[in-house]
Each structure stands twice: as C-alpha cells, then as structure tokens.
Amino acid sequence: MVRTLPWIRDLRRLLGTENVLSAPSELAVYECDGFTIEKNRPDAVVFPRSTEEVAEVVKLCNRFGLPIVPRGAGTSLAGGCLPRGGGVVVMLTRMKRILQIDLRNRVAVVEAGVPNLELSRALAGTGYHFAPDPSSQVASTLGGNVATNAGGPHTLKYGVTLNHVLGLEVVTSDGSILRLGPAWHPGALDLVGVLVGSEGTLAIITKAWLRLTPVPAGFRTLRAVFNTVEDATSAISDIIGAGIIPAAMELMDQGILAAVEEAYHFGFPLDAGAIVVIEVDGPEAGLDEQQRRVEEHCRRWNAREVLQAADAAQRELLWKCRKMAVGAVGRLSPSYCIQDGVVPRTRLPHMLRRIAEISGRHRVRIVNVAHAGDGNVHPILLFDERDAEEVRRVLAASRELLQECIACGGSVTAEHGIGVEKLEFMPRQFAPEDLDAMQRLRDAFAHAGRLNPGKLLPGGEGPAAERISPRRQALP
C-alpha cells in the first residue's frame, strides 16, 4: 500500500476526501490551462467550498512549504494556472453562488467560481448587466476575470473588468481573510485596484462586489464590409477621432471570415478584405444620428456596404460569429496560436500591415480578429504542430509581432495577462526600475507562502521548460 503523504492526509481531513485529488490520473487535467506549451502536474488539487476553507488550505500549504496555484475554469491563454514547480491547485469552481443582486445599488455579490455568463443569465430581464464580456464567458469564472482583468468586445465604451469591481474578499499569502470595499475609502490605498489583474500572485480572490451597468435602451448593430483591411482600420480610427465612442468595434479579416462563414453560415461576403462589426447604443433618441455618422465614416473609406442587424436574432448571431470566430479557426488548420497585443488605436493600420509582412516573411499564415476600437489585435497564427520547422517559424513570428506592439508604444498583452507565456517580454516593455517597483509591490503582499510562483514577473520562475509547441486550445 502506498503511504499517504502527511499534508495530503491533512488536506483530506480539512476538506473531505472527495474534495482532494492526488492520484496522478486525476491530476493530468490540471497540468496546464489554455496555454499548452508548458505543462507540469500539480501534487494535489483541492476544491474548497468557502473562503474559510481556502484560508485553511493556504495556512496548511504554508506549513508544508507548498506552492499554491489558484484556478477558475482554466481558460487562461497565458499559462496563469500552470502549476510551475508543482504544489496545490486551489479550484474555486465550487464556490459558485450568486450571493446577492442589488439593483437599487447596482451591485452583484458573487463567489469567485461563478461563470461570467451565469451572472448575465441571472440578470436577464432586470435591465442591468455585468459589462465585461470576454469571449470565454461561457466557461470563464468571474474570479478568473477579476484575477486577469479580463476584457472583451464591449470594453471600448464600458471599460475592462477593473472598472467594474467595487470590492473583493481575498485570502492573503499568510491565510488571513481580507474584505476590501465595496464602499470606496479615500483613506486607504486602492488594494482592490491592485489585486485586479494580479493573476493570483498576491492573494486568492474568493468573493467580489461587481458593478452592474444599465442595459442600454437601444442598440444599432452594424456590419461594414470593406475591400481592404487598410480601409477598415482607417475608418475605425476616423470614427473614434470624430468623437464617436461606439459600444464595440470588432474587426475580422478575410482569412478568418472564411472559417466563420463555413462554421456559422451568416452570409458574409467571402471576397471582402475585412468586416467590422460596429455597435452603437444608448437612448433611442440618439441612435439614428450615431448610426448615420458611423456610416458616413465607413463610406468615406470605401465601405462596400453597411448593413444593420435586422432583429435581435440576427444581432445575436452576428455576435456569436465574432465571439466564436477563434473556435472556427480549427477548420483552417490543424493547430493555431492566438496572440494578444495592443497598440495605440491610430497605429492599427500600421500594425496590421506589419502583421501581413511578418506573415509573409516567416511563411506563416496569419488571420486576424481585433477589438479594433481599443487597438487590441488578436492575430491567429496557423500551422501544423507536427512540423517542427514550421513551429519554429511560428514562434519567431509571434515574438516579432509582440516586439512590434512594444515598438508602437503599446503592450504585449491587452487582456490575456503575462502568465508564464510573456515573462520574457516584461524586461523589454519595462525598465529595471519599473520591474523593481512591481517586485516590491509583490513582496509587500506575498510576504508569506508561495502564491502562484513563477508568474507575471521574471525571475524566480526556475529554468524554463523547453517550449516545443506554441499551440493553444480554442475556447470551448
């Protein structure tokens, strides 16, 4: 008989045997997230059901010197949940209660494991919604959205997750429970603002007070068809430059349109250079005028046509096409890698030209979706992972794309996070003094224990595993 390790025995005693996984066969699922280049099996996976249990787990892990990796649905594309150095994966998915929906105060109180879409469903018909809608929203948890400061198509007007978090309950590195907010406190440092997007390295988020946003009285969802990507990005730049802030402006280029069309049969013209989905919203009284102005800018940039979604069903299908576009790429190629980068909006035409040029030079097929209104590009690199030489070219092209984002004054990640994937870019985007300031911030929080080690900041991650494949899974 195999002797049970003392800390496994203690975890079982604490949480119940059924809430602790430690058999190698059970652990395989947790050896990576949506970033599959690096894999490492954790030593155990636990499923706490309350903040108090999370706190006890942290204390126990600290006693045994075990690294702790918090995890939601595991949809991260940057390796934020990779158990580097093993340790205990703390699953928040059983903490999935929506504790309160308070419409008068426009706040929802949720446990960390509630999927983003569950909250939207619970709010249906109330006239309110939770604005951040990452494409992973079917699966990804609100705790994970907070930990990675998730974005989505509607951040252009409504902001990212950070702008929608009023308060947090967290377990800190020494196992204490901290409740921050939801009332704003001018006589305090903004720890909530610091914890959002900290990728589980400072504390484990167990509960959140989220701001609810009124559902706009009306929408106009348009799709503008352009002959070239250049025209499309120029029109986008002009719309923003003219002082119009649509709720969303999403670009799909010719390459991805083919896949989307094959998957969803929307009726997109396959000879178009790019399609931009533009949504304006607000009181009915202003919508026709907004739509007219948007159309004018599109036409000035030679839009072949600008069509309005005929009804709610068509709007829904259009958004489904956009949000599921990445998933449709599987039809084009055996493997693919979706990148995340951001440039100042006006640099978007330049950036897309550079992407095409990099694609040609490295002989890697690249198709594009983009949260274009934000300057947030998601080039998708297509390849066959069985072809080692092609894989090397994909990695080189990927690096060059991100380097170009930095050169344009942008950032190597707009919404996916650093995780382990982009550690190497931190010293390129930030000066040593900037990284040192970040390290001091981390030290102040994580003075005890080992919370999600080897993530977000370079140094301390140990020898990098050999990166053999840039493949990333599509979202479910």
Added chain:
Amino acid sequence: MILPAHVTLLPGSQTHMPVDRAELADLVRQAAEAGTPVYPLGGGTHWGYGAPAARAGLGLSTGRLDRLIDYPARDLTITVGAGMRVATLAQHLASQGQCLPVDVPYADQATVGGMVATGAFGLRSHPAHHIRDFVLGLQAVDGRGTLFSAGGRVVKNAAGYNLCRLLIGSLGSLGVIVQVTLMVRPRPETAVLAAWTFAQWAAAEDALQRLHQSGVHPAGVLLLAGPAWQRLPGLEAEAAPALGRLVALCEGMAGEVAWMLDRLKQAWSGAGLQLEGIARDAAAWPAWHTFVEFRQPADLDEQTVIIEAHVLPSAVVTAVLRICELDPQASVVAQAHEGCVLARVAPAVVEPLRGVIHAAEGTLIVAQQSEKANLDRRAVWGPPPPGFAVMQALKDRFDPRNILNPGRFIFP
C-alpha cells in the same frame, strides 16, 4: 513664487522647484539620505486634504514639470507633466473637441499630478467619474529617489501589476508623481442642468428610485441641502423655501439631452418634486461647476470642515438627513448615484457622523480643513482601514525612510 497660495510650511522648511524629473529625483534622494521630510506641491489646492504637516521639511513643487508631452488626439490619450494646471489640460483637450470628465475645484490652480495624488473624483457619475478610471500610466519618484514608470499609453493593458492604482489617491506618500498619461473622452455636444426642490426626504428617495427605473443616465445627479443652497447660482430661479434639491446634469447630442430632460421631468413630477430652474447649453457647465467648487470653499475656518462619506446609493438620503440633524447648519452636496456625500460641518460632529456612516458600512474622511481646525491624522482619516498591514508594508518598500508627506496620509 514657489509656494502656492493656501500652503504654509513649518518654520525651517525649504522649497524647491526642480527643472526636470532628474533634478526632482536627485532632491528626493538627498532628502532620503538626510531623513528630511518631502512635501510634494502642486497647486496647493488640497493642502487642507489630509492631516497637517507636523515637521519642517522640503516643499517640492512640480511647477516646472508642466509640459504637454504627447497628445495623439485621435487615440483619445494625452501625456503631460504632473505640474500642468488642470485648466491648461482642459484647454489643450478642448482645442480637439475633447475633455477629461473629472471635475476639480480651482482648476486654474490645481495640477494634474495633484489630481491623481488626491484621487479626484468630481461630481459626475456617468459613465465614470473618478480619476482612477482615466489614468493609463504615470511616472513617479519613490522615497529613495528612484524614478519609475507604471502602466503605459494604451487604453487596455494587462502587463504586470497596476502600480497606477497603487499611487492614485495615496497623497504622495509612496512617490512624487511627475508625469501622467490619461484616457480622455469626446466633449459632449451639449448639456442641460435642471434643479428640482423637494419638501420631504421620502420624496427625494422616491425620485432617486424613479430615476433608477427611468432608463435615463444623467452625467451627474446631486442632492443638495443646507444654507449654502438657499439660492442656486447660474439658474434662472426664484429662491424657494425647500428641504432640499435634486440637480441633474444631462450631456450628449441635442436629441438625447432633450429626451433625458423630458423623461426626468415626468419621473420626478411623479415623485412630487417641483421643477425650479433650467440652465441650457453653454450655461449648464458653469452652473455645474459651482457645485464642484463646494468641495473647497476658500472661507473655511476652525468652525467648519468638509467631510467626504461614501455609502451605498440607497443610503444617501438617510446619510444626508442624519448630517442635517446632527448639524443644522450643515450644507451638503451628495453625488446621489454613486453614494458620495460631501458636507460642510462643524468639526465636533465628525466623530458622531463617522459612527453613523460606519454603521451603514460606509467610509468617512475629512476632505478639507483649514489650518486653524488642525484635526490630526486619526480624526481626518478615521481608524486604520482593512488591509492596513499590507498598506504599511507597501509604504515601507516605497518610502523606507518615511520622508514622503510624513504623517499627512494614513501612515504614522
């Protein structure tokens, strides 16, 4: 003149106005070596924010760091030196039909760096109102004299820790802010400001609930009470005796604004409110600004301080009511939609009020006091907030000699 109006440093203090970031960093480094307190100075409009400086030291003005560094207007971002006046920033933005929708009092004196350091939040509520939602990046000099950058110049950025949020509102206690990159917005085409009176507190709450269900999202909704608002400046209105007033600022395209005002009139007459007056177009914003200036009246004395409380929106009316009960001379401007209450009250009622607000799970600070009032750190900020141990650990790492604004913010 280096020392702004309103600011007095203790005898034995010096002042400097460095020409650039490097000189500023040098001065902080030297001060750290000597253990000399450093008081970062912008326009001096918030010298009465926080506890008074208790030690002589070095007043460090950002006055010469006032350059426009980069304004790619079509990106809706702007990067400026921390010493730029808020009014100058507004002029640059207006020249491109843009604005920063965060109101600050005394904009002709206040600086962008000061606005960030004090966590300015204005009185608007829609779509966002706090400076934290507009700062994309900044540069600061920490308490060791090291210059560092945080964030970037793009509107969406998930790389690394959010050091911007750490510094915003930290009152210069972790670093002297020297440069700021802001996200800006298109200037609304037009606006209308309208005021209604109410005769019962219940009517005010009823009106706010109706607003909430009306589908109208004004740029700002204020609840006013007290002697300061016997007459509303800038409004064509007769002085009417009333318990209090609700004021709404609607912004947008002409059609939207007209629609919002119509809906509001319906909703609030249904709650029994009386429409008192309307200021339209170019007249609306100056009228709004009189409420912004309330945060910092020049005439504060030892008898009056301004408190700032944050409560749930549903608790605003009750909070205002309790303030008026505890101090019948109190004047109040409450940002009803966000749950922020500003009031001019007697220093003696600060502690009782804090008890009331804390019981409602809110927070309360003294947001402005004259030197004569001289409330100390504990009286200004209240008891240490949750997470104070982490905050102190941050302070120790960013300002190990405790030279940055010592004793003025929450740290001893």
